[in-house]
Amino acid sequence: MWSLTIFLLTNIVMAMSQIHENVLRERETLIEKELKMMVGHSIELSDSELKANEIIMDLKREEIDYGFRNPKDFNLSKHFFEYKEQVKDTKLYKILKSMPKGAMLHGHDTAILGPDYVLGLTYYDDLWMCFNEDESDVSFMFSKHRPTGLCGTKWERAKDIRENTNVTEFDTKLRKFFTLVIDNPQEVYTDVNTVWEYFSKYFIRTGPLFTYKPVWEKYYYDTLLALREDNVMYIEIRSVLPPLYDLEGNTYTSVDTAKIYKQVTEKFKKDYPDFFGAKLIYAPLKLVDRQTVKNYVKIAKEIHELMPDFLAGFDLVGQEDLGRPLKEFYPEITNTSLNLYCHAGETNWYGTSSDENLFDAILLGTKRIGHAFALVKHPLLMTEVKKRQIALEVNVISNLVLKLVDDPRNHPLATYLSQDMPVVLSSDDPGPWEAEILTHDFYVAFVGVSSRHADLKMLKQLALNSLYHSSYSEKHNLVHEFQIRWTKFIDSIVKDQWVHV
Template sequence: MRAVIFLLYFYSVYASDIDEYFDKRYKILKSESRLSLGGNVSLSDKEAAVNICLMHYKFKEVDYWFDNPRYFNCSRHYFNYKQYIKTSKVFRIIQDMPKGAALHVHDMGLLGPDYLMNITYQDNLYVCFDNNLHLIFANAPPKSPCDGKWQLMSKARSFSNNVTKFDADLRNHFTLFVKNPDTVYPSIRETWRAFMKFFFTVQPMLSYRPVWEQYFYDALKKFREDNIMYLEVRSILPNLYELDGTVYDPIVTAKTYKKVIKNFTKVHRDFFGAKLIYAPPRKVDRSKLEEYLELAKRIKQEMPDTFAGFDLVGQEDLGSPLIEFVPQLLESRKELNYFFHAGETDWYGTLTDENLVDAVLLGAKRLGHAYALPKHPQVLNEIIKKDIGLEVNVISNAVLSLVRDIRNHPLSAFLAHGLPVVLSSDDPGVWEADPLSEDFYIAFVAVASRLSDLRLLKQLAINSLKYSALDSISKDDALRKFNYKWNEFIDNFNCSKYQH
């Protein structure tokens, strides 16, 4: 009898310990879920129904990859799996979903090679082939230096004897995409050389004023078609020119943005608009930076409604670190909002890495990339305290050789800690990606938790407007219009549409 009582007591205590263990486990996981980005979003009944469909397809994809890791595409170079993304049902849902704003994009990287190829069929485009490709619009052969011979593109194409091959070779200058990326881009050095060469090639062609205006208008159209309602575009503000050789001041380039935005929103009433971030190259000295800052102040004075702020761009590892410009940037921060690229590096303890510290101390409103942030706990605390937006560009970071297996991207930690993340796409045209949907998709299925659902996607879209440079009244208006688009998407959602 005593043995029976002892056993009953033992099992009751054991059962109590087990219950307590699983209760603690449940509370930890529940707490982590609430802490994560989107964890406190409440879904309506209709949203919950959409979520069931979305997560059915997400689980199907992720669980297959978990069981068959050799088929997990996102552990390889983006160029090796990008063609499969569009077959995903999750991607198609995300494509149809309102995504708010794209806050980190560069003007000359917005549209892809096929669009740029169409420009090469326009009249008055001259081409010169030497070690590089040179393209300029003019009404007579350009006098720009080139080791080859300037000729009209139309004549060069017709004299090629094989137009198909000529165009295929020409197209390769307008994209980073290759079939063997591991061979062509063995390190960040080769990737960035190709990346900068792209801009060196396309800038003179795109800077022809009529082309520039049409290009930006069509870029807005492309982003709108991807269910984006607002943009903040970084630009080096190249000098636009005319066929007769007239060259304009960069302030004209800025005003061209304002003109195109006004014309586009007049036609497309559901598009909220766009703003300009002046973002010249960072590999300069202090005197050149002073010129940059003075131009930024001029632009703000002449078009305050369109101008958002100031940044410095280019490969951080090779450019001048922010600390070199602290006196001037401190002096100008009362007049200019900063949106600095910072921490776009794998190197720890370098001046590039420490750009994160200076960007926060200089009062940046958002940080571009912030890839190195997990290595800086004090900076992370400041970002949480000051609610500084983090502009994350997952495909860009993969293509530009910061990360290979996308599961290792620090965005996973950012999302887990509920940090103020905004997803963007950097230069989607350069790697032939959609304006924003592919970045959303990869972040959702390959970086975020398997359990992250529609609440995360909705919060990311809301964040893109919350952390924008819009004033408070415009921000409230943009959020109202987003909610209308979101509810329309939810009300019209039909899961059967994605079955095939």
């Protein structure tokens, strides 16, 4: 009797153990299948890359696992302004800083460099300033003589102000006009419209400062320099192409501004032959009427006829929820022969005209979609995007700062990465929120958005995606140079250059 009981119990235990093992095997199989669906799954790492990957993943897991155990201390769950400087000291950030990042395909020209740089521009000769009565805002104008009009108080020469005040205190006050960064962002930037109001004031305020022709040229040249220093090879820069002015009373049209961009690009490439240059996406504001858009397209066509190799294409920009829906401009922007790079889906309002811009962008034949934040809610469109290989220009930190999402762990990029969507990482307007050109976005995407399992393969694929989905005519040259730089990057990690950082 006891022998039978023991026999039955043994068989039951063995059967349960077998079931348990089968479930574990199936579990591992499912996890493995899912990992093979992610961005970068098809990349085979070399022996050196595998060694570098171990180092990178140890650092990544250390940060994630600490945050998992101590969620209140996880930096990336807080507002970006609270951790943007702290993360720069981590080994992982420094590795990502040195990593070749490919191209930047979504950046707005006058919002790429930070407030310290912009403050430096206020030391130019012939700059005048006008503070409003409570000094809550300031206007700028370059002029040989005191400007007239457009000032509720009085115009003062910047140089004279500094000669008669505490320069450190004055510059500290002035710098605040060039940044969104504050100590209490959650209290002040309470919703999307509010933060966009502050954001829009940055462009209105700095417009006359940047559109002074010598400043425009210098700002763009130094933008290219900053890109190169952040290990970016190439940029497709969006611009509203504002008219410029100089001290002689000359004004320059949008077409002239585009020509200046091309000239500065060529000069920079001559000075730094290892940089692959830039192309222009003409991207004026979308909160306009149809006739204005018709004029935009006319300007774009003129630029394309003059500089077909420099103009990448056309876009309309601005706060998605307040702008006109794309469907209103079908007659103006169809059959133009211009490549489109449409902003779309930068909204949380599901089923609204803002949200449905995604349908229009795809039907209009857009080459890439700027932001595509809301695409995750449209399974049919996700299928179309993947089938048509329309790249998604994702800007994680922009979406955080501009109140589309509070925590990067909830960003839809996680879904795009998990399904091998054609994603390219970019940074939108890093200057006003004091982010580095691309490194901050790569760091937050890698640590705060992607799977704990996502590794060097994903990072490499994201950089390559930015090259494959660029409008650069000789992509094979870009990719070849990237591979050379990538090999050097991997060697620097394997040779323990990061152990004691």
